[in-house]
Amino acid sequence: MKPLNPIVAACPPSGIRRFFDIAATMEGVISLGVGEPDYVTPWHVREAGIYALEQGYTTYTSNAGLPQLRQAIVSDLSQRYAVSFDFATECLITSGVSQGLDLVMRTLLDAGDEVIIPEPCYVAYGPCVTFAGGTPVYVPSSPTFELLIDEIERAITPRTKAILVSSPSNPTGAIQPASLLAELAELAVRHDLYLVSDEIYERLSYDAPHTCLASLPGARDRTVVLGGFSKAHAMTGWRVGYICAPAPILELAGRIHQYTMLCAPHVSQAAALEGLRSGESQVIEMVADYDRRRRVFVKGLNEIGLTCHEPQGAFYAFPSIRSTGLSSEAFAERLLEAERVAVVPGSVFGPSGEGHIRCSYATALPLLDEAVKRMGRFISALAT
Known part of the structure; x- marks a missing residue:
């Protein structure tokens, strides 16, 4: 047989899914692994999907997505972050x-x-x-997971095309200060680079308001904003996201979309529209609940000896496990085996992640409390 694609063959499986799959075969596991809300999609959003089915909205939409959904998205971004996109040419609905x-x-x-x-x-x-045929170039962040603009600039070469950032961050929960994002935008202008900003967690910001990267001076015409409904609207399985970007970028992205995905599911788009139009109270309620869990869980981690900066966004804690002397992978494997708590080793998120584990606190407080007890017991056993 002829060989398969060597680029794909060289890519390792997701380190997140590996531990999730192992945990799924074990009984009594508390999973802090996969980043998925423990909320069910709000009823009125599900009802909108049911209504769409009942009305026979099971056809393709336009390749770019339902116009009314795109209008609602760009209107929301404009109202929240004072950034303007044209729904017809600068917004694409994705799966x-x-x-x-x-x-x-x-x-x-x-x-x-x-x-x-x-x-x-x-x-x-x-x-x-x-x-996509490119080369990822990784640069470290600060000990508190803020961007190091000097490190980014030193990594720029004649082949550099873009900088990819996320805020709030998966896996650390860090939110980049607006001042640092402004410096990043200035850097991109100086070196004529694109900026790709993953803002899927933008509504899950607790201690500081979210800054949309495209809203900053000089950034609008070189920035691609990625967003969606999975996290804040508890719609992971509906598979609805969006790209907002300058029209020349969206035109070409839309061509690939035409030939590969065609369009996001019609029913899912109808549900997402309902979520955006009428789901604000549920979003506020969920964010407040995540905030409570965040404070309780991080306090518990620090009390058992796992130093953890309080994350400002998303629903992840990224505590240090260096005090145990174990690698992040060994810690995760042994914790799962000994105490039935599933976490993700920080090493899967890059070299700077080693010495940490990622814990999702998007689960009920009683389970988080029990997870902390089990982790504390595990750490105590290591010390004996």
């Missing part, structure tokens, strides 16, 4: 942010182009760059 990221990388990159990625970072960033 989740993951597809949006793939489209953007294939649109921006030529073979050998480099994309700078501050890390720790989401596990899909590097593979999406590689699958």
Whole structure:
């Protein structure tokens, strides 16, 4: 048999899914692994999907997505962040942010182009760059997971095409200060680079308001904003995301979308529209609940000896496990085996992630309390 694609063959499976799959075979596991809300999609949103089915909205939509959904998205971004996009030419509905990221990388990159990625970072960033023919270039962040603008600038070469950032961040929960994002935008202008901003967690910001990267001076015409409904609207399985970007980028991304996905599911788009139009109270309620869980869980981690900066956004804690003397992978494996708590080793998120574990606190407080007890017991056993 002839060999398969060597680029894909060289890409390792997701480190997040690996531990999730192992945990699924065990009884009594508390999973802090996969970043998925424990909320069910609000009833009125589900009802909108049911109504769409009943009305026979089971056809294709336009490739770009329902016009009324695109109008609602750009209106929301304008009201919240004072950034303007044209719904007809600068907004594309995708099957989740993951597809949006793939489209953007294939649109921006030529073979050998480099994309700078501050890390720790989401596990899909590097593979999406590689699958598009590009080369990911990882740069470290600060000990509190803020961007190091000097490090980013030192990594720029003649092949650099874009910088890919996320705020709030998966896996750290860090929110980048507006001042640092402004410096990043200035850097992109000086070096004529694109900016790709993953803002899927933008509504899950607790201690500081979210800054949309495209709203900053000089950024609008070189920035791609990725967003969606999975996290704040508890709609992971509906698979609805969006890209907002300058028209020339969207035109080419739309061509790839036409030939690969055609369009996001009609029913899912109808449900997302209802969520955006009438779901604000539920979003506020969920964010407040995540905030309570965040404070309780992080306090518990610090009390058992796992130093953890309080994350400002998303629903992840990223505590240090260096005090145990174990690698992040060994810690995660042994914790799962001994105490039935599933976490993700920080090493899967890049070199700076080593010495940490990612814990999702998007689960009920009683389970978080029990997880902390089990983790404390595990750490105590290591010390004996």
